[in-house]
Amino acid sequence: MSNFSIGKLAESAGVAIDTVRYYERNGLLQPAGRLASGYRRYGEAELRRLRFIRRAKALGFSLEDIRTLLELSAERSVAKVKRVAQLKLADIEARIAELERVGAGLRKLIAACPGHGRAEACPILNALTDEELH
Amino acid sequence: MSNFSIGKLAESAGVAIDTVRYYERNGLLQPAGRLASGYRRYGEAELRRLRFIRRAKALGFSLEDIRTLLELSAERSVAKVKRVAQLKLADIEARIAELERVGAGLRKLIAACPGHGRAEACPILNALTDEELH
C-alpha cells in the first residue's frame, strides 16, 4: 500500500481517472509524483485528500469552495472552516426557500386544476397566459 | 400595436433580444414574419407566447418542459398539462428533499464545531477526513 497508480487511486476514492487528472489540473490535488515512465504515483495522503473532496462535494460544496476548505484545513483554521460552512448552509437554505416558493405556486395551480374540460378553465394555462403572476 | 420589432418585443416581454432569437432557433417561438429587409416583425400573439415562456420559467420549468407545455396548450390538453405540472412539482420536491438532507448534515456539523481550538476537534474537518460519512 501507499504506492499506487492513478487507476487504483481513482477506484479507491470512487471517482473516474479523468476526474483525478482534472482535479490536479485545477489545483485541488497537488501535482503527483511520477515514475521514470511519467506514470503518476500516489500515497495514502492523496487518497485521503481525494476522499475529502468527494465528501465535501456530497455536502454541497463547489470545487471552488473545496479549494478553500483544503487550504483552511492545511492551516488548521477551525474558525474559518466554520465560517465557510455557515455560508454554504445559508446558500443551501436560500435555494430551498426559492424552491419552496416555486413549488408552492405550482402546487396551488395543480390543486385548482380540474384536469379536464376547457383550456380556459385550467388555472395552470391561465397562470402562464394571464397578466398577473405574483 | 400588433406590429413591432424584435427590440420592442424583447423589451415588452422583459427578455434580451438575443434570447428571442435563441428561442426561435430552439423552437420555442415560431419563425417570425419578416419585412422585405429581413427584419423580424411580431404581433400580440408572439408577445403572449414569450410572456408564457417567461412565466413558465419562473415556475421552474425548463425550456424543454416549456416546449411541451406550449404544444399541450395549443392542443388544449388540460389533463396532460396537469400531468406535466405534477411531474415538475415532484421534481422540485425531490430537489428540496436532497437539499434538506445535505443542509441538515451541514447544520449538525456546524452546531458541533466550537469554532476555535485544534483542527482535530473540528467536526467539520473530521467529517471530511474520516472514513464514515453516512
Next chain:
DNA sequence: CTAGAGTCTAGACCCAGGTCCAGAGTCAAG
C-alpha cells in the same frame, strides 16, 4: 441627406464539472 440606433447572420464564448478522444508509450501476466 446624415448620424445614430436598430437589426441581420454565423459562429464563438461563458459557467461548472467533468468526459472522451487519438495516438503513443508502458507495464504485468503467462
Next chain:
DNA sequence: CTTGACTCTGGACCTGGGTCTAGACTCTAG
C-alpha cells in the same frame, strides 16, 4: 516475447440557457 490492460498528453466535446462579436445592412429623426 507477446498480448492486453494501463497510462500519458493536449485538446475537443458535453449540458442548459443564454450572451457577445464582427461586419454588413436598414431604419428613423432631424
